Amino acid sequence: MDHTGDPRPRAVTIYDVAREAGVATSTASRALSNPGRVSDRTRAHVAAVAERLGYVPNRIAQALPSGRTGLFALVIPDITNPHHVGLIRGAEAAAAAAGHSLVLADSQEDAAIELAHLRRLASFVDGFLLVSPRSPAAELAAHLARPAAVFNRPLAGLPGVVADVDAASAHIVGHLVGLGHRRIAYLRGPVTSWADGERRRTLADHAARHGVGFAELGPFAPVLGSGPSAAEAGLGSGATALVAFNDLIAIGVLQHLERSGVSVPGRVSVVGADDVFGASFCHPPLTTVTSPAEAAGRALVGLLTGTAPEDPVLPSTLVVRESTGPTP
Amino acid sequence: MDHTGDPRPRAVTIYDVAREAGVATSTASRALSNPGRVSDRTRAHVAAVAERLGYVPNRIAQALPSGRTGLFALVIPDITNPHHVGLIRGAEAAAAAAGHSLVLADSQEDAAIELAHLRRLASFVDGFLLVSPRSPAAELAAHLARPAAVFNRPLAGLPGVVADVDAASAHIVGHLVGLGHRRIAYLRGPVTSWADGERRRTLADHAARHGVGFAELGPFAPVLGSGPSAAEAGLGSGATALVAFNDLIAIGVLQHLERSGVSVPGRVSVVGADDVFGASFCHPPLTTVTSPAEAAGRALVGLLTGTAPEDPVLPSTLVVRESTGPTP
DNA sequence: TTGAAAGCGCTAACAG
């Protein structure tokens, strides 16, 4: 049996409420959504009738004149990424608290899909939450027909929050150099990722400042499956410390190294980023840099609802675990 | 500077297109969305004008008369749960493929919030995807003003898919008994979860069939943090095998046991459910039962779009890793 | 094949 047909039994409208209450529709409307501009008695009466009839406002109809739906679109390169889950959660909670809902749009690391989302959803949402958008800035601007807040990508004219990548790199290099490492290799992420560019730049910077060797390898897709190729490239580079674009790659590297019998951190140290679920109990537990994902999600929503976050750059902290150790 | 203000520069409407093309709005509308009922020349002309003007249909306006928004609401007890992420991904992909988008609603394991979502979003979406809904069936039915497809909870009159819990329990008990275990304890999940009820029933069933002892402990919140209390309860029960409601609890138990110096599977065996990210590399790697989450998400969407899945019960498989072993 | 006009449900002037 198919139960997917439309069961809508001609919903009760504000006209029904108004008629039943014996007032004009505008009065009913005001009584329900703009109290104060109507007498207490009328308001109470209308409310009672609405309640009795089981009236639920049609939000589409409400949205047509106002142009506001109470919906935000969350555009993400990859829903699967555990790190993004924290951001989603924070954004959802903040949106819910503000009476909004989130429309999810996965762009699969693809700029064209990303832009298509911006276009398709524009008339439907009050704003966009752009997580590490991959499209060229010009295209983004051209397709953006709604307010937007951006995570991890400074874009002219758009508010946003970013992780403190420079601080993260400083932490990482400082930690590694302190352990005696003289050759560091960075396992790159997506070329279209702003964070990746920043990571390369600042890592190279801090490495130079400390006078240690630095190499870039990749790019690699930011998924577990990149582990083997990234690990091999890292090993081949002669570096004693591997810094991965994110934890997924790092954990993949760890798994490959363990299978290959390469000791971590005995032979090489490995550092990740994001502190995803699992980073604390992979093998060995992963040293990683992280910034508060839920806070990022909340901040994005805040930017759209008028609550600017205190600081648009989120602190980065280094979580030292067992995947890093003294140089061999 | 605040850029969150509405930048909408009076979007081009179908009236603009019609006027510019020198036809009636109805003709323009047909040309754009109901081709075939209009001459080829007119259609092409209108399309060209629309293109040139950068016309993008206002989906809210489209939705008002039709009542269809192309939005589905995905109502989940807990977005944070890694297992649900797979389902979200599958649902998003299937929805996108069908030209729909997903509105995310986290009910935080709370029936009241869940029902509030159903009410708030009803007029906005074409249907609901209910993931393990926690509310009483009667309330659910009363609040559901739209078609719905349900995951992991058989509900009269509503289509849905469920994991094959009985098969999962059979696998688990068979595996454990084969290893010599005679006393099994189940670490319960949320009391409002249908899956939990099924798990209890079928586990008890299969244990009885094999003539082995069975105990129920809990309930425990389905999160990592329940590990310590669940582990202690399990240890105290005298069971040699602990079967957790889900992997989060199981991994939490594993962590607590490791910290407490209790050998797994030397002293007790541990089984989880869902095979979440991390289950393969926690310590020791977790034996767990799982069913295809992405497929579940796709199936739910299929139920709403008219593509009924071949089989409404998803296969359960047992992934044997190192957290289970011979009885001490 | 095309045009004119009504209406989806609600809000917001504008009067009274």
Added chain:
DNA sequence: CTGTTAGCGCTTTCAA
């Protein structure tokens, strides 16, 4: 404080 009326942008009868 309350009622009348005009749209929001689009689709869809109903005529022509």
